[in-house]
Amino acid sequence: MCEGQHEANCIFDPIPLLSGRRVSNRLVKVAMYEHLASFGGGPPNSYHFRLYSEWAKHNWGIIITGNVAVTQDHLTLGRDMALPARADMQTEEALLPFRELAKSIHGTYSDSSTRLVNSNKTLAIMQLNHSGRQSTNIIGGRPPFKPPLAPSSIRVASSGSSMVSRALNNFMFQLPEAMTQHGVQEVIERFVEGAILAYKTGFDGVQLHAAHGYLLAQFLSPKTNTRMDIYSAENALDIVHNITRGIRKSTSDSFIISIKFNAADYISGAKASDSPREVEQRAIGHLLNVASWRIIDFVEISGGDYEKPDFMMNEFHSQNCRQAFFSNFSHKAMEALHKFHRTTSISPPLILLTGGLKTLDILSTVLEHNHANLLGIGRASVICPNFPDVLWERLKHPQLHGDEPFGREPDLSEPRILTSPLLASISVIAANVKIVGAGTNMAWYVVTIRGIATAGTASIAAAHKRGRLTSILWMWLPIILYKANALRHLEKMLMVAITCIAVILAYRV
Structure with missing residues (x-):
């Protein structure tokens, strides 16, 4: 990928997207849960503006927001950013906070304590999400003990074996109500409406969260989707396809559309009789299907859910087994997409790999072994918000900083x-x-x-x-x-x- 130079040097080379936009470099500040909105969910506020203005001071290729709930009654932990009610979607008052958030990412937001007058080249992406069965009781945006909606009526399983853990799990996560076909269609429309709002308010694109066990991931996984209708697990990609087609039709050809996929869900949702190869091929098959749409600009590879919340664990980000698994999957995904391009002449989406990319040597390895096109930086962007600037300096003497973390954990x-x-x-x-x-x-x-x-x-x-x-x-x-x-x-x-x-x-x- 970086012939004739140190592998990490091409991190700061621009790379084109299918939509025609260009990413100025390969560093992506991926979505992090901020917990800064008003309780009960709401629009971005001054805290979000200041936070993203800090990241905007540095040379990120893409900045993806924390999840924005498409419905205010399916929050995660109570302080999620959320779309306005449908009746308010067209009012400037409702659009203004999102417009200010896009400006802060682009480096043009200013207040009494922050002055940013020069626009950067960073692309602003809004992540859209629906929690489904993982919307917690009490703080999930619904009246207490009102069940959340999900593809099927399957409760989030307890992650512990004791009676206390099961009781706590059952209190936090209720038995969900299976969605009607009309309800599914409403959610599809809300994702599209969220993308239209992002487009109108100056964002460069959106990311659909189909990972970590949230609603779109629930439709994709046989362990959470036992439906027998048109929205069964076998047809689940149709939901995502309908959303992306609606977004493309309602915005523009240059509006960026991304998906965050859950590689681990294909394993946890597999049948006992399925071999690892069969599971892997199913995941790769979904990815190639997505590529055939000619709509998606990049796919983020992630994993885990609330039943196996490794993506939230500090230890998870430091274990070689986790990094190796997702790097291995993303590498095979890259190979499959390259072959797909050779045989169809269709330009495939880029692959964004997230998790554990915390030293220069690891970044170099990802690029050297063709594991990904884009590099997702999550928790390291919190302990080192100027990650791109630090990396730029370290590249001047890579032999001195190869295994040095970018921030203190x-x-x-x-x-x-x-x-x-x-x-x-x-x-x-x-x-x-x-x-x-x-x-x-x-x-x-x-x-x-x-x-x-x-x-x-x-x-x-x-x-x-x-x-x-x-x-x-x-x-x-x-x-x-x-x-x-x-x-x-x-x-x-x-x-x-x-x-x-x-x-x-x-x-x-």
């Missing part, structure tokens, strides 16, 4: 108090409920994102003093308290409280 070991004999059971219960453990890892990044949105990148250094418990509490407390730094000693106070409880329990025993 947090130490999220268990608080010492929870390792005491009295309270060790709390850690055991949390470990058995994988979605809870994953959430504690995600919380650190969510709160760090909040710090960037409120105090700029200077806040990142202080974030490393924060542990799991503080991160969880600060994630759910009002932003204004965080901004005022009113809870500076929260973790110490919490440790004292837990210690007191432990002493009381010991005395009673």
Whole structure:
């Protein structure tokens, strides 16, 4: 891919998309959950504008927003960005916040604390999502205990084996209601309407979230889609195709359309009798089908869902097995698309590989072995928002920085108090409920994102003093308290409280 030069040097070469647009370089700030919208979901606000303005100061090829819910009654964790109600979609008041978000990504947003007057070459992509059965109880945007909608009435399975983990799982995730055909059509229309809004407000394109066990992924997987009608798992790509055709028809030929696919879902949703090769071929077959549409500009390869939430775990991003699996799949996907292009003359979508790309050597390996066209940077974009600038400098002396991480990862070991004999059971219960453990890892990044949105990148250094418990509490407390730094000693106070409880329990025993 980079003949006659160090493999990583071509990262900053432009690359064309099927729609005719060009990406100025191969670095993509992929979607991260911000938890910055108003509770109950809503439009982007000043916190989002400041956050994305920080990323916009640097030379990203593409910046993808955190997920924007297409319906306000199927949120993830309560503070999702969400599309306006259908009746408000045409009003300038409803469009303005999204217009400002696009401007902030393009480097033209300004307020009293941020001045960006020069537009950058970064492409702004809005990620559209529907949570389906993974929309949580209470905070998912519906009245308490009203079930979410999904392809089939199959509950999110417990990620732990204990009675406590099953009870917690059943409280968080209700038995969903199977969607009617009319309901499916309404969701298709909402995705298209979301893309039209993105187009009108200055975004360069959209990404459809068909990964991590959300609604579109639920339709694609036999483990969550047992329908026997036109929306069965065998025909599930028709839903995505209808959405993309609607977007292309309603926007322009140059509007970028992307899909985030879940490679792991093909394995977890496979039949016991299926061989690994059969599973792989099904996934590759879907990808080639998508390529034949001549609509999709790039496909992001990811994996995991709420039943196996590895994509949220800090450890998941550091394990070689995870990186090897998705790199292996993306490599075979690239080979299949190259062969498809030779035999059909159809230009295929680019492949975006996300996860674990945290050193110069790893970036070089991905390009050298033809694992991907685009490089997705997630958590590293939080601990190192100026990732492209740092990479540019390191390329001047690659031999000195090959295995050096681009940012310091947090130490999220268990608080010492929870390792005491009295309270060790709390850690055991949390470990058995994988979605809870994953959430504690995600919380650190969510709160760090909040710090960037409120105090700029200077806040990142202080974030490393924060542990799991503080991160969880600060994630759910009002932003204004965080901004005022009113809870500076929260973790110490919490440790004292837990210690007191432990002493009381010991005395009673």
